[in-house]
Amino acid sequence: MSNPIGGMRKKVTDDRERRSLIRAPSESSINNLGVTSAAREPELATDQDVTPVFVYVLAFFSALGGFLFGYDTGVVSGAMLLLKKEMHLTALWQELLVSSTVGAAALSALAGGALNGLFGRRICILMASFIFTAGGVVLGAAPNKEVLLVGRITVGLGIGIASMTVPVYLAEVSPPHMRGQLVTIYTLFITAGQFIASVVDGAFTYLHHNGWRYMLGLSIVPAVLQFFGFLFLPESPRWLLQKGLTQQARQVLSRIRGGQNIEKEYDSMRTNIEDEEKEAGGGPVLWRMLTRPPTRRALTVGCGLQMFQQLSGINTVMYYSATILQMAGVRDDKQAIWLASATAATNFLFTLVGVWLVERVGRRKLTLGSLIGTVLSLTVLAVGFLLSAQHSPAVTLHPTDPTLNSTSCTLYGSCEPCMLDPGCGFCYRENGSTVYDSSCIPVNQTSADEAAWGRCSNLSQFSDGSLWAYNYCPTSYSWIVLLGLILYLAFFAPGMGPMPWTVNSEIYPLWARSTGNACSAGVNWICNVLVSLTFLHVAEYLTYYGAFFLYSGLTVLGLLFVLGCLPETQGRRLEEMEALFSGSLCSCGASDGDVGRVQKHPVQQRKRERHPLRQ
Numbered sequence: 001m002s003n004p005i006g007g008m009r010k011k012v013t014d015d016r017e018r019r020s021l022i023r024a025p026s027e028s029s030i031n032n033l034g035v036t037s038a039a040r041e042p043e044l045a046t047d048q049d050v051t052p053v054f055v056y057v058l059a060f061f062s063a064l065g066g067f068l069f070g071y072d073t074g075v076v077s078g079a080m081l082l083l084k085k086e087m088h089l090t091a092l093w094q095e096l097l098v099s100s101t102v103g104a105a106a107l108s109a110l111a112g113g114a115l116n117g118l119f120g121r122r123i124c125i126l127m128a129s130f131i132f133t134a135g136g137v138v139l140g141a142a143p144n145k146e147v148l149l150v151g152r153i154t155v156g157l158g159i160g161i162a163s164m165t166v167p168v169y170l171a172e173v174s175p176p177h178m179r180g181q182l183v184t185i186y187t188l189f190i191t192a193g194q195f196i197a198s199v200v201d202g203a204f205t206y207l208h209h210n211g212w213r214y215m216l217g218l219s220i221v222p223a224v225l226q227f228f229g230f231l232f233l234p235e236s237p238r239w240l241l242q243k244g245l246t247q248q249a250r251q252v253l254s255r256i257r258g259g260q261n262i263e264k265e266y267d268s269m270r271t272n273i274e275d276e277e278k279e280a281g282g283g284p285v286l287w288r289m290l291t292r293p294p295t296r297r298a299l300t301v302g303c304g305l306q307m308f309q310q311l312s313g314i315n316t317v318m319y320y321s322a323t324i325l326q327m328a329g330v331r332d333d334k335q336a337i338w339l340a341s342a343t344a345a346t347n348f349l350f351t352l353v354g355v356w357l358v359e360r361v362g363r364r365k366l367t368l369g370s371l372i373g374t375v376l377s378l379t380v381l382a383v384g385f386l387l388s389a390q391h392s393p394a395v396t397l398h399p400t401d402p403t404l405n406s407t408s409c410t411l412y413g414s415c416e417p418c419m420l421d422p423g424c425g426f427c428y429r430e431n432g433s434t435v436y437d438s439s440c441i442p443v444n445q446t447s448a449d450e451a452a453w454g455r456c457s458n459l460s461q462f463s464d465g466s467l468w469a470y471n472y473c474p475t476s477y478s479w480i481v482l483l484g485l486i487l488y489l490a491f492f493a494p495g496m497g498p499m500p501w502t503v504n505s506e507i508y509p510l511w512a513r514s515t516g517n518a519c520s521a522g523v524n525w526i527c528n529v530l531v532s533l534t535f536l537h538v539a540e541y542l543t544y545y546g547a548f549f550l551y552s553g554l555t556v557l558g559l560l561f562v563l564g565c566l567p568e569t570q571g572r573r574l575e576e577m578e579a580l581f582s583g584s585l586c587s588c589g590a591s592d593g594d595v596g597r598v599q600k601h602p603v604q605q606r607k608r609e610r611h612p613l614r615q
């Protein structure tokens with residue numbers, strides 16, 4: 001019987017045909033050390049455009065780390081709705097339970113660089129899935145809020161390690177012609193995790209008692225699956241080579257390439273690692289990265305991409321989607337939760353578009369296109385909020401507080417400033433699109449679903465037709481906001497969602513790869529905490545439209561950054577990336593697109609020849 005993996009090869013092409021298409025190296029492929037990429041690698045990746053099924057198995061089990069990342073960050077909003085009632089959580093505790101995970105992820109992502117270097121990618125992924133499992137058990141069984149906090153910090157530690165290790169592992173085991181696609185699948189799994197989390201949230205909100213235990217505890221299933229899967233999966237051959245485990249590296253490479261001839265790829269990796277070791281010098285890796293111009297530039301690009309991903313407000317938009325939908329007229333809480341799953345599904349579906357596009361249009365064009373669309377849709381969102389604010393319904397009733405407490409709520413003349421004050425909400429009645437009998441009332445301290453007193457204070461009294469709006473205002477411009485939300489996801493998800501992870505997994509030389517990814521993932525998580533923690537305060541000072549104009553402005557800066565600094569990495573071998581950063585930082589975008597580039601996958605090449613207009 002032939003090798004079962006090799007026997008399942010999907011695409012086989014003629015070697016000679018491809019070699020004849022390889023270009024001669026030009027000067028721009030000479031890196032700053034005077035070594036040409038092509039000289040290092042006389043043969044381009046010829047055998048690796050055959051994709052053994054084993055690569056997909058590896059991709060699936062690794063990307064489960066992305067699923068857990070998405071699930072654990074996404075599930076908490078629904079769980080919190082139940083938890084705050086059952087455990088009487090104050091606003092501070094709610095904030096702690098949400099942000100502790102992201103904070104812990106930032107720390108463990110930064111520490112993940114050293115762990116990866118010491119123990120390898122496989123052990124780090126096993127470690128992360130073990131931590132996810134332990135965290136899931138603690139969360140599912142937590143008797144009080146303190147234990148919940150321990151569980152949330154634990155899963156955060158798992159998320160951080162997974163978020164920096166999985167893309168690196170995927171990039172290192174992928175054949176070059178589909179590396180972009182496989183690493184982008186990692187982000188697809190993040191968004192799938194967020195989507196499934198929203199569905200689980202929707203399903204268990206009906207279970208008022210202990211529903212949150214299922215929501216938080218269910219993450220154990222994919223975590224255990226990943227743990228057992230990885231017990232049987234191999235270490236990255238590049239890491240093995242770096243550690244001098246040459247025999248093992250050769251065996252693993254041959255296994256993941258489905259038994260094809262790996263000599264050229266193996267030699268190229270080995271020579272490269274030896275060269276790198278000679279060149280890299282001594283001292284801490286981060287210091288070496290910062291003192292060598294090409295790695296310093298790569299690090300700037302990697303961290304910049306991750307920073308601009310978060311500064312474009314993705315997590316605010318996702319988190320805020322339920323409110324946006326409420327503004328758009330969805331009054332029922334349960335319906336809003338289900339519609340929030342539709343938002344998560346949109347994010348997932350458009351990430352799928354990214355997986356499809358990444359090897360067709362390349363990382364640079366995809367990121368640029370995505371940023372342009374993101375800027376425009378953030379502007380649409382901001383304009384929608386601006387029009388809603390300008391036509392905000394007036395406060396017509398001024399009932400006196402029966403408790404005689406003085407509150408700021410009585411000072412507001414319209415809904416807009418009232419809803420921006422976290423202590424107040426808008427109580428009103430409506431006839432078609434006309435709002436009447438409206439007042440600004442303090443919110444109930446234990447539940448933002450009702451007012452502290454008056455006709456909106458008791459859910460059963462809402463039958464008189466009164467409506468309670470907390471955090472939003474009734475408006476007839478909500479359709480613009482809704483349009484902005486959909487456009488935002490459609491543009492962000494294929495490019496700015498996955499590309500920062502994909503590009504970071506490929507731009508660093510091996511000796512700097514784990515540290516580079518640890519730093520950039522850390523930047524992602526730190527910016528994530530900053531943006532989510534500051535959103536409500538920013539909205540209080542700048543109003544909602546101000547906040548979205550701000551995100552739009554920051555995304556314009558991101559666009560300029562990518563335009564000037566992000567080189568195209570599509571089709572290059574990991575070993576060739578350093579040459580892309582040998583020029584000055586802001587000429588990266590203009591670097592020679594094809595030098596040293598692995599020949600396009602012949603199937604794609606043929607398609608292009610048949611449909612030249614699609615290019």
Ligand SMILES: O[C@H]1[C@H](O)[C@@H](O)[C@H](O)[C@@H](O)[C@H]1O
Pocket residue numbers: 187190191194309314315318347496497498501524528
């Ligand atoms: O790439 C991912 C993805 O776009 C997610 O939807 C988002 O929540 C994460 O913060 C981001 O890193």
